[in-house]
Amino acid sequence: xxxxxxxxxxxxxxxxxxxxxxxxxxxxxxxxxxxxxxxxxxxxxxxxxxxxxxxxxxxxxxxxxxxxxxxxxxxxxxxxxxxxxxxxxxxxxxxxxxxxxxxxxxxxxxxxxxxxxxxxxxxxxxxxxxxxxxxxxxxxxxxxxxxxxxxxxxxxxxxxxxxxxxxxxxxxxxxxxxxxxxxxxxxxxxxxxxxxxxxxxxxxxxxxxxxxxxxxxxxxxxxxxxxxxxxxxxxxxxxxxxxxxxxxxxxxxxxxxxxxx
Amino acid sequence: xxxxxxxxxxxxxxxxxxxxxxxxxxxxxxxxxxxxxxxxxxxxxxxxxxxxxxxxxxxxxxxxxxxxxxxxxxxxxxxxxxxxxxxxxxxxxxxxxxxxxxxxxxxxxxxxxxxxxxxxxxxxxxxxxxxxxxxxxxxxxxxxxxxxxxxxxxxxxxxxxxxxxxxxxxxxxxxxxxxxxxxxxxxxxxxxxxxxxxxxxxxxxxxxxxxxxxxxxxxxxxxxxxxxxxxxxxxxxxxxxxxxxxxxxxxxxxxxxxxxxxxxxxxxxxxxxxxxxxxxxxxxxxxxxxxxxxxxxxxxxxxxxxxxxxxxxxxxxxxx
Numbered sequence: 001x002x003x004x005x006x007x008x009x010x011x012x013x014x015x016x017x018x019x020x021x022x023x024x025x026x027x028x029x030x031x032x033x034x035x036x037x038x039x040x041x042x043x044x045x046x047x048x049x050x051x052x053x054x055x056x057x058x059x060x061x062x063x064x065x066x067x068x069x070x071x072x073x074x075x076x077x078x079x080x081x082x083x084x085x086x087x088x089x090x091x092x093x094x095x096x097x098x099x100x101x102x103x104x105x106x107x108x109x110x111x112x113x114x115x116x117x118x119x120x121x122x123x124x125x126x127x128x129x130x131x132x133x134x135x136x137x138x139x140x141x142x143x144x145x146x147x148x149x150x151x152x153x154x155x156x157x158x159x160x161x162x163x164x165x166x167x168x169x170x171x172x173x174x175x176x177x178x179x180x181x182x183x184x185x186x187x188x189x190x191x192x193x194x195x196x197x198x199x200x201x202x203x204x205x206x207x208x209x210x211x212x213x214x215x216x217x218x219x220x221x222x223x224x225x226x227x228x229x230x231x232x233x234x235x236x237x238x239x240x241x242x243x244x245x246x247x248x249x250x251x252x253x254x255x256x257x258x259x260x261x
Numbered sequence: 262x263x264x265x266x267x268x269x270x271x272x273x274x275x276x277x278x279x280x281x282x283x284x285x286x287x288x289x290x291x292x293x294x295x296x297x298x299x300x301x302x303x304x305x306x307x308x309x310x311x312x313x314x315x316x317x318x319x320x321x322x323x324x325x326x327x328x329x330x331x332x333x334x335x336x337x338x339x340x341x342x343x344x345x346x347x348x349x350x351x352x353x354x355x356x357x358x359x360x361x362x363x364x365x366x367x368x369x370x371x372x373x374x375x376x377x378x379x380x381x382x383x384x385x386x387x388x389x390x391x392x393x394x395x396x397x398x399x400x401x402x403x404x405x406x407x408x409x410x411x412x413x414x415x416x417x418x419x420x421x422x423x424x425x426x427x428x429x430x431x432x433x434x435x436x437x438x439x440x441x442x443x444x445x446x447x448x449x450x451x452x453x454x455x456x457x458x459x460x461x462x463x464x465x466x467x468x469x470x471x472x473x474x475x476x477x478x479x480x481x482x483x484x485x486x487x488x489x490x491x492x493x494x495x496x497x498x499x500x501x502x503x504x505x506x507x508x509x510x511x512x513x514x515x516x517x518x519x520x521x522x523x524x525x526x527x528x529x530x531x532x533x534x535x536x537x538x539x540x541x542x543x544x545x546x547x548x549x550x551x552x553x554x555x556x557x558x559x560x561x562x563x564x565x566x567x568x569x570x571x572x573x574x575x576x577x578x579x580x581x
Contacts, residue, residue, distance in 0.1 A: 015530055025399075097362075097372065127362075129359060132359035136362075136363045136366045141441030141442040142329060142359070143329070160329075161505065162356065167447050168445040180512070222371070223365075223371025223404060224401055224402070224405075225401060227400045229392065229400075230398050232395060235542070238542075239558070239560070240554055240557070240559075241560070243562060243563025243567060243568055247561040249571060251572050252575035252579065260487070
């Protein structure tokens with residue numbers, strides 16, 4: 001039987017752009033270009049590698065987001081994923097991690113899966129907890145933050161490098177996996193891949209398709225509330241000296257004046 | 262007074278500093294009740310009592326070490342059921358965040374991660390967070406259920422506040438789910454003898470300008486003269502010069518020390534995201550136009566191979 005892999009990806013504002021908050025304190029998506037979150041490219045890459053190793057596999061990329069989020073799906077399709085699912089609904093605006101994970105879990109179940117792969121965190125929200133929450137919601141093992149991953153005979157194994165130790169993990173499929181930026185560089189889409197992606201199917205789903213009520217998601221349905229967001233004041237200009245042979249000593253003098261030495 | 266559940270991060274009974282900081286914050290919200298799990302759990306009690314824990318709930322079982330995350334979630338949930346706390350605080354480690362998130366789903370609560378400050382508010386705890394590579398500061402709260410909040414290291418001072426710290430055994434029964442992900446083997450990270458990167462008061466980091474793994478010796482020498490942790494930029498890690506566990510930045514560790522010294526680091530957004538909340542920032546870079554100089558309190562435009570060893574010698578001389 002075919003190995004069904006679902007990769008969760010996020011369309012995020014470019015981290016090198018001037019990111020800010022909109023008036024309702026959600027992430028402003030109008031003034032900065034969006035793209036497939038860099039950390040999700042690693043998830044797509046590992047999904048493709050696992051699919052290439054398997055006899056028969058299908059890679060579906062899944063995203064929840066506005067119309068523009070299709071760009072992220074196209075990128076993943078051009079890298080080599082087989083098909084895409086886009087959950088889009090006006091009522092989703094302002095959804096927090098609890099709502100997003102609910103929508104993803106329902107869409108994953110509807111799509112059918114043996115393996116879910118996600119990146120280690122998004123580059124905008126940066127919480128890094130969505131894969132664990134997905135595993136909780138789907139009721140399957142969590143095999144997260146892997147720098148190395150392998151799937152064989154219905155078992156997923158991988159290496160998780162933690163602060164105190166490096167752990168070798170193992171779980172039976174179905175399972176939820178997340179991979180770090182150490183898992184292996186993501187491929188660039190080839191010209192052929194980009195052309196092929198245009199013909200690949202993108203299924204659109206809304207909340208009704210997933211039996212989710214509008215009250216369960218969106219800004220009103222969020223289980224957290226942002227009360228204020230303030231731009232961090234620019235750091236006051238510091239002293240900059242050119243090393244004329246005494247740079248290290250001058251720096252030591254500064255550190256001493258600040259009581260660090 | 263309301264009780265605040267505090268998840269204890271410890272190594273065989275030795276409580277790690279971020280947990281003691283968490284107790285400082287918990288005392289602003291209520292009476293801290295600590296939950297310590299795994300090998301050495303009971304040995305944490307003295308340190309936790311010294312810093313304000315009124316109660317210490319402990320549990321040990323093979324599951325905590327043999328299976329990933331879920332056994333700890335189930336134990337924390339058992340503690341939650343016994344205590345009915347006003348909030349649950351967990352240190353913001355990779356594992357801590359996953360434990361907190363799964364607990365939040367189970368108890369139907371919202372979650373806030375990576376708080377850098379916490380205060381009592383009319384509608385529950387108010388968490389301060391950094392957003393968009395620390396270019397914004399937000400204030401948030403959990404609006405549904407019992408707030409579950411993870412807090413980053415170095416977000417509060419460690420304060421002595423002796424309390425009873427009564428040890429109580431926590432009864433935990435594991436579900437089938439707890440045995441889902443097996444930890445087949447564990448290789449402890451070799452100790453460098455230096456402070457933990459995220460907990461250190463001083464961090465000395467090297468980047469592309471260090472130009473080779475062997476040259477990190479001069480970064481380490483400066484770090485050792487100051488009793489600091491060693492960090493590395495993504496460029497240095499990707500080049501294979503220093504381990505990923507020491508990477509500072511968006512995809513590595515986020516640090517907030519009293520003093521951050523960046524050597525040969527240009528200061529791309531990827532790096533700034535992980536260090537710009539440091540109290541004092543110092544940089545050494547050949548390129549006067551490097552963006553890192555926009556952040557510094559003191560910067561030296563020069564060759565790090567001249568400046569860093571001279572600084573190290575001077576620090577040693579002054580410290581005698």
